[in-house]
Amino acid sequence: xxxxxxxxxxxxxxxxxxxxxxxxxxxxxxxxxxxxxxxxxxxxxxxxxxxxxxxxxxxxxxxxxxxxxxxxxxxxxxxxxxxxxxxxxxxxxxxxxxxxxxxxxxxxxxxxxxxxxxxxxxxxxxxxxxxxxxxxxxxxxxxxxxxxxxxxxxxxxxxxxxxxxxxxxxxxxxxx
Amino acid sequence: xxxxxxxxxxxxxxxxxxxxxxxxxxxxxxxxxxxxxxxxxxxxxxxxxxxxxxxxxxxxxxxxxxxxxxxxxxxxxxxxxx
Numbered sequence: 001x002x003x004x005x006x007x008x009x010x011x012x013x014x015x016x017x018x019x020x021x022x023x024x025x026x027x028x029x030x031x032x033x034x035x036x037x038x039x040x041x042x043x044x045x046x047x048x049x050x051x052x053x054x055x056x057x058x059x060x061x062x063x064x065x066x067x068x069x070x071x072x073x074x075x076x077x078x079x080x081x082x083x084x085x086x087x088x089x090x091x092x093x094x095x096x097x098x099x100x101x102x103x104x105x106x107x108x109x110x111x112x113x114x115x116x117x118x119x120x121x122x123x124x125x126x127x128x129x130x131x132x133x134x135x136x137x138x139x140x141x142x143x144x145x146x147x148x149x150x151x152x153x154x155x156x157x158x159x160x161x162x163x164x165x166x167x168x169x170x171x172x173x174x175x176x
Numbered sequence: 177x178x179x180x181x182x183x184x185x186x187x188x189x190x191x192x193x194x195x196x197x198x199x200x201x202x203x204x205x206x207x208x209x210x211x212x213x214x215x216x217x218x219x220x221x222x223x224x225x226x227x228x229x230x231x232x233x234x235x236x237x238x239x240x241x242x243x244x245x246x247x248x249x250x251x252x253x254x255x256x257x258x
Contacts, residue, residue, distance in 0.1 A: 149218055163218075163221055165218055172218065172221050172222045172225060173221035173222070173224065173225050175237070176236075176237060
């Protein structure tokens with residue numbers, strides 16, 4: 001594990017992060033969550049972030065809309081391509097939203113030391129429900145009103161109002 | 177086209193059997209969502225999509241939610257294609 005770039009964040013008591021986030025964003029972050037309050041991070045009013053969820057925004061813009069519910073034990077990391085979650089989304093427990101990838105084309109260099117890359121980042125529109133334990137990867141673009149069934153993997157476009165399931169997620173139904 | 181149309185009956189059973197991964201012979205009028213294996217909420221939506229594509233029909237969300245049994249599906253599809 002790489003050493004933290006900002007030891008001050010490590011030393012800040014979690015309850016102060018909760019308090020600061022409430023004062024700055026009017027959102028509720030569990031003291032048991034781990035949120036990097038960087039200049040890359042924006043959170044909308046009324047958003048709730050559950051315990052043991054990790055938000056990492058040091059590598060790229062991370063924007064979370066208003067009235068979003070993020071359940072427990074999620075991992076959300078942004079990178080150069082950015083990561084945007086719209087308003088009124090529901091993110092189930094155990095969801096991973098990862099805004100970057102790694103190069104792996106060289107056999108003589110450990111993958112860990114090859115470049116991190118971010119293509120288009122992650123875009124999640126308004127009013128999206130992501131089921132438990134889903135994985136949303138770099139390049140995902142989920143349209144408004146879509147629902148991603150639990151345990152699915154999304155790395156491409158999901159149309160508005162679609163219900164998608166699987167790895168990779170495919171549309172099984174369109175809400176109407 | 178009546179509810180007892182054999183061709184419609186068989187075609188519906190084929191579609192349901194493919195989506196729900198069951199033998200067509202196991203599907204009777206009382207074959208119902210929730211009681212049948214694999215006819216869960218997600219497979220129900222897959223079934224609706226398959227029915228719409230196969231028969232060229234469209235259902236409202238209310239109809240989709242209320243369809244629970246094979247005979248109900250047959251009646252509604254029969255009405256739409258008839």
